[in-house]
Amino acid sequence: MRYRTGLIGAIAAGVCLCAAPQAAAxxxxxxxxxxxxxxxxxxRSVLPGVFWGTANESEPRAALSISKLYLADYALRRGDGSAEDRELGERMIRFSDDAAADRMAAKYPYAIDSIAQEYSLSATSGAGGWEVSTTSTADVADFLxxxxxxxxxxxxxxxxxxAGATAADGTKQNWGTARLPQVRGTKWGWSDMPPPEVASASFxxxxxxxxxxxxxxxxxTTDVQGALAGVITQLIPKR
Structure with a gap:
């Protein structure tokens, strides 16, 4: 949520389809x-080295409320262990609560940058605050x-x-990667002012x-479903 002007300039989409030598396919x-x-x-597959992405997957873009994943991870593993941190984390992830993110970021102002360093997220930066942070879809998928x-x-x-069907601000949380087959959990992000800008991340x-x-x-939703209908099913472990 909250508006942040995205980085301008479209990059023509392309292919990045790679696998580690030990991958089955x-x-x-x-x-x-x-x-x-x-x-x-x-x-990303949970098998290291197996991945798929558009050519612009490493482009820094507005993190929007996806940055709350990084904030919550820092608080849970490096915070003071308080019940408040856990409550704020749940509100941020399930309901994309901005007020909860404000309180968490005030308590841990360097959380996003610390997580970026720990996980080698090269396009992720929390400088200026969570609401103006940047990340890339590659960083988010690698982190998850x-x-x-x-x-x-x-x-x-x-x-x-x-995740709640409706966010703290009343936004319906039901688009993008959440609409892919076999998805078990999703975090969404969006801007509050025009032009529209949205994000989603799932596992x-x-x-x-x-x-x-x-x-x-x-x-x-149109772009994700059109591109990934035949990709996701190949990454689901066969029983």
Whole structure:
């Protein structure tokens, strides 16, 4: 939430489809070059080295309320262990509560930059405050993949799995990556002023996915579903 002018200049979307040598297969299907440059998309397998993304996935863009993931992670693992931190974290993730984020950021002003350094998130910066922070879809997907691999019982993932249908400001939380198959949890972000700008980040069995769009929630849903319908299912572990 809250408006922050996004970085200007569209980059033509392309393909980044890679896998570590030990991976069983590369995810295929869906053509990243057909994704409009308004949208950046990143997909990660929980297997290190398996990923898919548009050419602009590493472009720094407004983090919007996706930055609350970083704030909450810092507070839970490096904070004072207070019940207040846990309450604020839950409000930030489940309901995208700005007031909770303001209080958390005031308590831990360097949280976003600390998490960026810890997880090597090169496009992520918290300078100036959470509401004007930047990140990339690649950073968000990498961060969530690390949480799923190393801390699957993190409260952050649980809160994403029980996100409110409606955010604290009344916004419906129901677009973008949340509309993909097998998604178990999602965090959304959006600007409060025109022009529209939205983000979403999700995880499911074996994968994480993040998207940012200079456009509406419907624009993002269209772009994400069009690109990833044949990709996500390949990353879900077979039983």
């Amino acid at each position: 590369e995810p295929k299907g869906g053509d990243p070059s057909q994704v409009p440059p308004r949208t950046a998309i990143s997909v 993949a690390a949480k799923v691999r190393t801390e699957p019982d993190s409260p952050i993932l649980d809160w994403m799995s029980h 499911g069995p074996g994968f994480t996915v993040s998207a940012h769009t200079y456009g509406t929630a419907d624009d993002q």
